[in-house]
Amino acid sequence: MAWALGANSNSPPFAPAIGANAISTMQAAFVVGVLAALGAVTQGGAISETVGADLINTVGITPLAATAGLLTAAMFMAFGVYSGYPVPAAFATTGAMVGVGLSLGGDPATATYQRLGLFWVLVPPVSGGMAYGTAKLLRGENVPETVGVPLLAGVVAGIVANIQLGVIPAPPGAAQNSLAGYVSMVAGLPAVGGLDLARVLATAALALLGFVAIRRRTQASVDRGIRTFLVVLGGIVAFSSGGSQVGLATGPLQNLFVEQLRLDVLLLLSLGAVGILAGAWMGAPRLLQATSREYAQLGVRRSIAALVPGFIIAQAAIALSIPISFNNIIISGVIGGGLAAGSAGVSRRKIGVTVTFWVLTLVTSVAIGYGVHTAFSTVLGVQ
Template sequence: MSSVTLLAVAFLASVSLAWALGASSTSPPLAPAVGARALSVMQAALLVGVLASTGAVLQGGSVSETVGNDLVIGASLTPLAVAVGLLTAAVFIGIGVATSYPIPAAFATTGAVIGVGLALGGDPAIETYRQLALFWVLVPPTGASIAYLTASVLRRDDVPDTVGIPVLGGLVGVVVANVTLEVLPASTGTRPTIANFVSRSLGSTPRVVGSYDLTMVATSLVCGVSVFLVLRRQTRQSVDVAVRRFLIALGGLVAFSSGGSQVGLAIGPLGVLAGQSAYLTAKSVVLVGAVGLLVGGWTGAPKIVQAVANEYSQLGTRRSIAALVPAFVITQTGILLGFPISLNNIIISSVIGSGLVVGTGGVSVRKITITAVAWLSALVGSCLIGYVGFELASTFA
């Protein structure tokens, strides 16, 4: 098989995986809003597609680098390896979409890329695996705990909505000021964030903590206070309207973040080939991932949105907000570290944690158990199939 043909197959595999991610892994963020009756399923799917593709363009770099270059030592991915690995991951995720048991894209893609990389003769990147495993293991209890505590506070009678919701929104505003946005300029060794951009524009000021100078801290606080004041005013006018708007905004932020994280899984291996081929560039690879997420969100997301919204835990608006706050923070942490992460893992853990605030009756233990088994099977199975699939494909290519 010619190199051009193999490159075309790898390209199509990347598009297929991006579609599967748009349908499955980027769709849960707005599911709590659907469960709380703040959005319809189709409205959520449309928003997921637009926001996830935007996040892919603005935040897709760090995870792409890890998936494409850091999972195996001593072997560079070939077009055939990329094709086999991405198709393997896409099949696993597609099975999740068809069965309504969301398969973590990070597990399926990481396992598949490791499998083909080992088949190429590479050595396992043990230290990377340890870091990923620790992060993945910590995500469910961390997300569930933060969601549970947040939901508990929002339900307290001595914490009125005119205070609790604005304070929570203010904290989210501070985080937004410090998320990585690759479209912004940044000096060497610093992250392109809103806070950093303002600091560069106004000139350096004395350091306050770590790499943060006085301007960056002030910018973060201004963003937080601005969101607080807006929500404070809205809650005084109508608590229900303010809560619903905040819920949709949070879901949108998580969907945006999911695009920045999940696109790396689809284009990371393809990005390796961009430096080896005149037909691909780094920008075109990112565009492939963004378009794939957009189409996947519009055409395949409704089923997963429905499943996450109604089958894991029955949530109200406040518990939905409690589920989305840790999801946003954890997703951005993964992007900052360059770790491939599972949005399904984060969202579902957070949804369960916020649901437990009213007891275990609203949580489907059977659904959770089956999902956990499916997740572990995806990680191990994709690695084995990726390895065997590449060995078989090599004999015919």
């Protein structure tokens, strides 16, 4: 399953960069694998817990149920890799785990479904809308590119300063911390007007660093500066995708590893990270080509516009412990950026087929997961 995620759902973050000819397909596949694996280890715990424990009530996921759920979801992912249509991993895994949980006799976690459903429904308009607005800003004549692109870089850097990472020392009682949070913890400055002054200063410092670095590049060469930011942004989004996607592979095993075997969750996340790394290196190029070439004829500006909302939404989902489909986010951003220059570059047929695949994946994965686990448990005589 982790291999399929690396090949499928962790590919879209670099698709806009490839579409803009800022990086080659094989280079992107290599970088995606490394960064997504790092993101999986440092940010994947929250999503893993949601998938493993919060999708069904009154029962725990057994090893056989986890096997049935992972097999079902992985089949959907493999189909997406070899058909060229990106299958939403979050939909496939969530549906499969709900199906096996119901087969175990569990009760539906209605509150969780409502929370996930609302977030998923909001992703396309929010991602597409943000991408549309960003593309319009970058294409506008009122803001010079030597200012607009560095400003976006500063915003992204400021957000990076506040993302939660498992490798940063955290205060007592906290599992993770951010760069800005660590500075605040070390500095120990008192709050001013209810604001954590040290955190604000650390965020501003990193945002300024991002602004200055890209501004210097754009002043030397606008084209080179924009392409540099696009590749860096793709790397940051690939890192975020690993953190948000690994839980789809490790979540079904959460109960087995943590509750039954008493193993550290970091070992489970590392196992998922290895699978993601292998999948990205071995299977990503096909999906990278599909998402970069077939959805819109992207330039560098629309590519940036597609990735900025992807990064923001992914980190919001991680903070809220919500499994998401990166295909959903990035493709919506690609479409929004494409529409900013007119709809001629957007394949409406491809969009329609993809959305249909998304809906069918969510519905059929529940039924197939239920059926696969029922068949396994009947044949083997165990749950």
